[in-house]
Amino acid sequence: MADQEEEVWITGIGLVSSLGEGCEDHWRRMGNGARREPVIDATSFAPYPVHPLVKLDFAKQIPNRGDLRQMGQWQRLGVYAAGLALSDAGIAGNSAYLDKTDMIVAANGGERDIEVDDAILAEMSVRNDPEVFLNEALSTQLRPTLFLAQLPNLMAGNISIVHKVTGSSRTFMGEEMAGVSAAQTAIRKIRGGQSELCLIGGAYNAEREDMQLLFELGHYLWPDTYRPLWERHEHGGGIITGSLGAFLILEAKGHALSRGAKPYARIHDVLADRCNRKAGSAAENALAQFDLVRDRIEAGPLAVLSGSCGAEPVTSEECWFFKQLQDQGFDVAVRGVGSMLGHCVEAQFPAGLALAALATSKNRFFQPFAESDFEKPHEASLDHVLVTSWGHWRGEGLAVVEAVH
Amino acid sequence: MTRHARDSKGRTVTVVTGIGIVTSLGEGKEDNWASLTAGQSGIHEITRFPTDSLRTTIAGTIDFLSPDPGTAPGRAKALATASVTEAIAQAGIGSPSAFPGPLYLAMPPAEVEWPARLEVYECARNGSPVTHAQMKRAAHDGAFQDMHSLFLFGQVGEYLAEKFGTRGQPISLSTACASGGTAIQLGVEAIRRGETDAALCVGTDASINAEALIRFSLLSALSTRNDPPHKAAKPFSKDRDGFVMAEASAALVLESYDAAKARGATILGVVRGCGERADDFHRTRSKPDGTPIIGAIRNALADADVTSEQIDYINAHGTSTPENDKMEYLSLSTVFGDQLAGTPISSNKSLVGHTLTAAGAVEAAFSLMTIGSGTIPPTINYDTPDPEMPLDVVPNTKRDAQVDIVLSNSFGFGGQNVCLVLSAEPA
Numbered sequence: 001m002a003d004q005e006e007e008v009w010i011t012g013i014g015l016v017s018s019l020g021e022g023c024e025d026h027w028r029r030m031g032n033g034a035r036r037e038p039v040i041d042a043t044s045f046a047p048y049p050v051h052p053l054v055k056l057d058f059a060k061q062i063p064n065r066g067d068l069r070q071m072g073q074w075q076r077l078g079v080y081a082a083g084l085a086l087s088d089a090g091i092a093g094n095s096a097y098l099d100k101t102d103m104i105v106a107a108n109g110g111e112r113d114i115e116v117d118d119a120i121l122a123e124m125s126v127r128n129d130p131e132v133f134l135n136e137a138l139s140t141q142l143r144p145t146l147f148l149a150q151l152p153n154l155m156a157g158n159i160s161i162v163h164k165v166t167g168s169s170r171t172f173m174g175e176e177m178a179g180v181s182a183a184q185t186a187i188r189k190i191r192g193g194q195s196e197l198c199l200i201g202g203a204y205n206a207e208r209e210d211m212q213l214l215f216e217l218g219h220y221l222w223p224d225t226y227r228p229l230w231e232r233h234e235h236g237g238g239i240i241t242g243s244l245g246a247f248l249i250l251e252a253k254g255h256a257l258s259r260g261a262k263p264y265a266r267i268h269d270v271l272a273d274r275c276n277r278k279a280g281s282a283a284e285n286a287l288a289q290f291d292l293v294r295d296r297i298e299a300g301p302l303a304v305l306s307g308s309c310g311a312e313p314v315t316s317e318e319c320w321f322f323k324q325l326q327d328q329g330f331d332v333a334v335r336g337v338g339s340m341l342g343h344c345v346e347a348q349f350p351a352g353l354a355l356a357a358l359a360t361s362k363n364r365f366f367q368p369f370a371e372s373d374f375e376k377p378h379e380a381s382l383d384h385v386l387v388t389s390w391g392h393w394r395g396e397g398l399a400v401v402e403a404v405h
Numbered sequence: 406m407t408r409h410a411r412d413s414k415g416r417t418v419t420v421v422t423g424i425g426i427v428t429s430l431g432e433g434k435e436d437n438w439a440s441l442t443a444g445q446s447g448i449h450e451i452t453r454f455p456t457d458s459l460r461t462t463i464a465g466t467i468d469f470l471s472p473d474p475g476t477a478p479g480r481a482k483a484l485a486t487a488s489v490t491e492a493i494a495q496a497g498i499g500s501p502s503a504f505p506g507p508l509y510l511a512m513p514p515a516e517v518e519w520p521a522r523l524e525v526y527e528c529a530r531n532g533s534p535v536t537h538a539q540m541k542r543a544a545h546d547g548a549f550q551d552m553h554s555l556f557l558f559g560q561v562g563e564y565l566a567e568k569f570g571t572r573g574q575p576i577s578l579s580t581a582c583a584s585g586g587t588a589i590q591l592g593v594e595a596i597r598r599g600e601t602d603a604a605l606c607v608g609t610d611a612s613i614n615a616e617a618l619i620r621f622s623l624l625s626a627l628s629t630r631n632d633p634p635h636k637a638a639k640p641f642s643k644d645r646d647g648f649v650m651a652e653a654s655a656a657l658v659l660e661s662y663d664a665a666k667a668r669g670a671t672i673l674g675v676v677r678g679c680g681e682r683a684d685d686f687h688r689t690r691s692k693p694d695g696t697p698i699i700g701a702i703r704n705a706l707a708d709a710d711v712t713s714e715q716i717d718y719i720n721a722h723g724t725s726t727p728e729n730d731k732m733e734y735l736s737l738s739t740v741f742g743d744q745l746a747g748t749p750i751s752s753n754k755s756l757v758g759h760t761l762t763a764a765g766a767v768e769a770a771f772s773l774m775t776i777g778s779g780t781i782p783p784t785i786n787y788d789t790p791d792p793e794m795p796l797d798v799v800p801n802t803k804r805d806a807q808v809d810i811v812l813s814n815s816f817g818f819g820g821q822n823v824c825l826v827l828s829a830e831p832a
Binding site: 130 | 512525544552566581597616681687817
């Protein structure tokens with residue numbers, strides 16, 4: 001371990017969602033004084049609402065049409081958001097920095113060709129040799145490039161190709177916790193002197209039949225008119241997914257100072273653990289994690305960006321965790337990010353960190369995202385924001401993003 | 406003892422104290438090593454599913470473990486359980502249900518598979534064809550909850566973390582065919598940072614089904630020399646025509662040297678250095694000048710603080726595709742120069758096939774066994790050497806040799822390159 005730990009700064013943010021692209025769009029739509037207006041597409045996947053991606057000109061970050069053709073929407077979204085983060089940090093196009101940038105992408109898989117799948121299923125269901133038919137159909141109907149568009153590690157691969165990030169390239173998988181672990185690993189590498197400059201993040205394309213089916217196999221989706229996160233539990237809870245790309249540049253303070261980069265915020269660590277989700281065990285993990293960061297937080301008003309997904313019982317258990325913080329003397333002002341942006345799975349935690357860094361840099365917290373006892377106004381100056389992300393199925397993550405005033 | 410506790414850069418030394426392997430050659434280190442050094446291939450005709458109208462009909466499937474359910478994640482769990490159980494038993498660390506460190510798991514992506522998809526479809530179908538939209542409704546009303554968690558990416562890691570009691574949140578990862586190397590590198594980094602004294606690094610891949618085979622086939626990556634199956638994988642041969650997909654799992658117990666010594670563990674070898682480098686050229690092809698692979702090799706040598714002259718043996722990525730072997734030779738010859746011709750290099754993939762996300766872990770395990778036994782496993786099917794790449798591939802028959810330091814290469818689609826330097830226990 002390095003004798004003197006490096007401080008980790010967030011020096012670049014790339015954020016694209018249903019509300020817009022870039023920090024200022026998001027501050028305008030979510031910051032103090034904004035009108036609370038999540039963007040919902042209630043019809044394309046009815047009865048399941050989604051937060052659809054804002055209209056983007058992908059060519060702005062992916063100018064080569066050949067590159068665009070090789071990717072599906074999910075990869076494009078990630079490559080776009082990664083490009084925004086690199087530009088925001090002032091290192092886009094600078095090979096001296098890109099050559100040493102260590103990348104960790106939190107990934108799912110890319111889109112399948114649903115029309116082909118539906119047609120194959122229709123035929124398989126009436127054949128007496130469905131497996132033989134499947135061989136024929138896939139051999140002739142799958143596009144060779146589709147496989148590459150589906151591979152999880154090819155989002156990172158495309159970021160290397162399009163943006164020339166070549167220091168190293170790793171892809172973490174595992175739904176929400178992939179985003180938590182990506183941030184944790186990068187931060188600890190920087191603190192331990194194993195890296196100076198990291199690009200981390202992920203993307204989620206909510207407008208996909210295959211991903212919606214996966215969630216609904218477990219009865220996780222909210223199949224009704226939009227409601228904010230905290231208003232779904234009376235009806236059994238449910239996830240409204242959101243399309244979003246979120247990437248961050250994490251940088252050693254010394255490295256940032258040497259190139260004159262300004263920090264949005266500082267982040268000391270990310271905590272992550274798992275349990276088998278017996279009642280109360282997720283909250284127990286979170287309370288243990290909070291104990292480890294408590295000495296970085298002063299009692300009093302505490303701004304929280306929750307990555308809550310809206311499904312039950314996990315969402316109610318997270319609310320119970322917030323209640324415990326209140327009982328410990330922290331006056332929590334929670335913002336359920338999912339109410340505004342939807343649940344973005346792998347990208348949820350990176351998005352939470354990005355929004356926390358943005359708010360601390362403005363020294364003001366966000367408007368309440370919903371009517372709720374927890375979502376009270378927070379007018380105090382902003383020294384730190386607690387960011388949580390619990391998996392819809394497994395895993396609990398937590399971090400404190402701190403202001404560099 | 407304390408003089409060994411730090412490497413030349415002042416970092417904690419990371420050693421290996423437990424190894425577990427399952428491949429198409431068999432379950433366990435002993436069976437695998439016996440077959441591997443005897444030059445026996447694990448490649449055979451596929452019987453798991455019909456191969457009608459497929460160009461490739463052979464693979465290194467593992468059919469002697471029969472997991473329930475018979476899906477890629479189900480098999481990945483069964484293979485990993487076997488390799489981890491063996492590795493932990495050898496290391497004698499913690500208890501079988503409480504491993505004192507984190508889990509780093511290299512695994513393939515999962516998705517709802519065709520039999521499961523068809524099951525939901527048939528539930529949704531009401532006499533006439535339906536689409537995914539109706540399938541979601543059937544899912545909403547149905548009892549398919551097991552399918553949801555089964556096909557999540559986090560599932561295999563969760564299962565292993567719960568079963569073996571690893572600490573903290575497991576990390577599941579993919580750097581395609583370099584994944585196994587990345588899992589080991591993550592463990593080394595955590596131990597060097599002082600976060601943990603031990604780490605469980607695992608690669609597992611059991612994803613051979615019709616669609617996986619067809620996808621690689623459509624990229625022209627697979628050998629189509631189906632008959633006889635054991636002759637298809639021929640790395641560094643002139644007539645090589647692609648890799649052979651295979652299944653495997655390997656697990657390594659990593660520990661800090663001090664912790665391993667303190668508890669009297671047998672040290673199987675040292676993970677002396679790791680190097681990586683991303684390629685920005687193309688999704689499936691390496692940059693023609695080889696610079697990313699060269700960079701990964703040089704980074705690994707530098708991290709290990711060894712020179713290319715000190716490498717006794719190279720465990721090649723050696724997939725048997727025309728492209729990989731050419732680029733691997735070009736890169737190695739750039740780093741090693743004239744000395745390459747005199748350095749033995751062999752490809753385990755000629756015997757066990759390409760075990761994809763598990764390959765880096767499997768080959769690190771075999772590299773450590775090479776160091777431990779003084780026997781270099783051969784590259785089989787080396788009947789027609791490629792004159793463009795004059796290499797000592799340890800052709801067809803094993804060789805006895807003292808091997809102290811090994812370079813093990815792993816390169817993935819998507820331009821993710823990882824190299825490891827493994828060595829004997831410091832004397």
